[in-house]
Amino acid sequence: MALQMTAGKNPSDIRAQNLRLLLALLVRHRQVTRVQLARATGLSKTSITNLVNECLQLGLIVETAESRRAHGRPAKYICLSSHAPQVIGVSVSRLYMTFTLARLDGEILSLHRHAIDARLSYETMLEHIRTGIAALMEATTEAVVGIGISMLGPVEPFEGVLLAPQNFMLRPTVYPIAAPLRAWAGMPVQVMHDVTAAVLAERLFNPGRSEANFGFLSLHAGVGLGLCLNHALYQGSGGFSGELGHLSIHADGIPCACGQRGCLERYANLDTMRERQHALEPLFR
Numbered sequence: 001m002a003l004q005m006t007a008g009k010n011p012s013d014i015r016a017q018n019l020r021l022l023l024a025l026l027v028r029h030r031q032v033t034r035v036q037l038a039r040a041t042g043l044s045k046t047s048i049t050n051l052v053n054e055c056l057q058l059g060l061i062v063e064t065a066e067s068r069r070a071h072g073r074p075a076k077y078i079c080l081s082s083h084a085p086q087v088i089g090v091s092v093s094r095l096y097m098t099f100t101l102a103r104l105d106g107e108i109l110s111l112h113r114h115a116i117d118a119r120l121s122y123e124t125m126l127e128h129i130r131t132g133i134a135a136l137m138e139a140t141t142e143a144v145v146g147i148g149i150s151m152l153g154p155v156e157p158f159e160g161v162l163l164a165p166q167n168f169m170l171r172p173t174v175y176p177i178a179a180p181l182r183a184w185a186g187m188p189v190q191v192m193h194d195v196t197a198a199v200l201a202e203r204l205f206n207p208g209r210s211e212a213n214f215g216f217l218s219l220h221a222g223v224g225l226g227l228c229l230n231h232a233l234y235q236g237s238g239g240f241s242g243e244l245g246h247l248s249i250h251a252d253g254i255p256c257a258c259g260q261r262g263c264l265e266r267y268a269n270l271d272t273m274r275e276r277q278h279a280l281e282p283l284f285r
């Protein structure tokens with residue numbers, strides 16, 4: 001059970017970091033023993049006891065009765081409580097919005113998707129998101145503690161802002177996403193570029209099979225690249241590592257809504273490549 005993370009070092013965030021480690025293990029294995037938890041996190045026996053006791057008191061986890069195993073000493077397993085808080089995920093593309101209610105260990109409890117008009121207004125987009133989230137909240141009896149939104153870019157992930165998207169929304173301008181939804185829902189809202197979210201999911205749900213360093217290239221109406229470097233999500237200092245499509249390859253090239261000229265995705269998006277394929281077809285007959 002190799003877990004490529006280190007236990008929290010800074011006293012101010014050590015509690016949150018250790019909780020993240022426990023949840024990451026539950027995502028991967030659904031149940032763990034205290035011994036496995038100690039081995040995977042490097043935490044001391046006392047720290048494990050404190051962490052487990054706190055999570056038990058919060059109603060986050062349950063510990064199974066001691067089971068007698070065929071080999072070794074009997075062990076109790078730590079699992080996520082069925083009454084643990086839940087989270088909501090929203091995926092926004094040019095064609096669809098998808099809404100997911102999930103447990104903290106990633107198990108999907110409910111999912112619905114509906115088509116959207118790519119040329120929608122800012123207020124309409126926020127209304128679609130609020131309506132989808134409200135429907136999931138009404139459908140659950142457990143507390144919902146956070147919302148994650150994955151969307152096409154360019155996205156500034158720290159403030160949760162959509163920046164002048166191509167072929168999406170009415171105008172190529174700045175659209176705050178996280179702040180208005182945070183104020184409305186009264187809980188944390190994290191907005192992320194969809195390629196970055198894909199890398200995070202690969203790391204979280206497929207840790208044994210994903211490489212230490214890999215990229216996720218997305219090629220649709222835009223071009224995005226999510227990066228995992230040395231087992232960790234890489235977003236870059238400005239959070240724009242996913243914006244491969246806005247790398248200029250031609251200083252005097254086609255103007256882009258981002259303000260530059262010659263951005264890669266003005267040449268390498270699917271529609272352009274499809275058009276060029278037709279133009280080149282006669283040469284191959």
Ligand SMILES: [Zn+2]
Nearest residue numbers: 246256258263
């Ligand atoms: Zn651009």
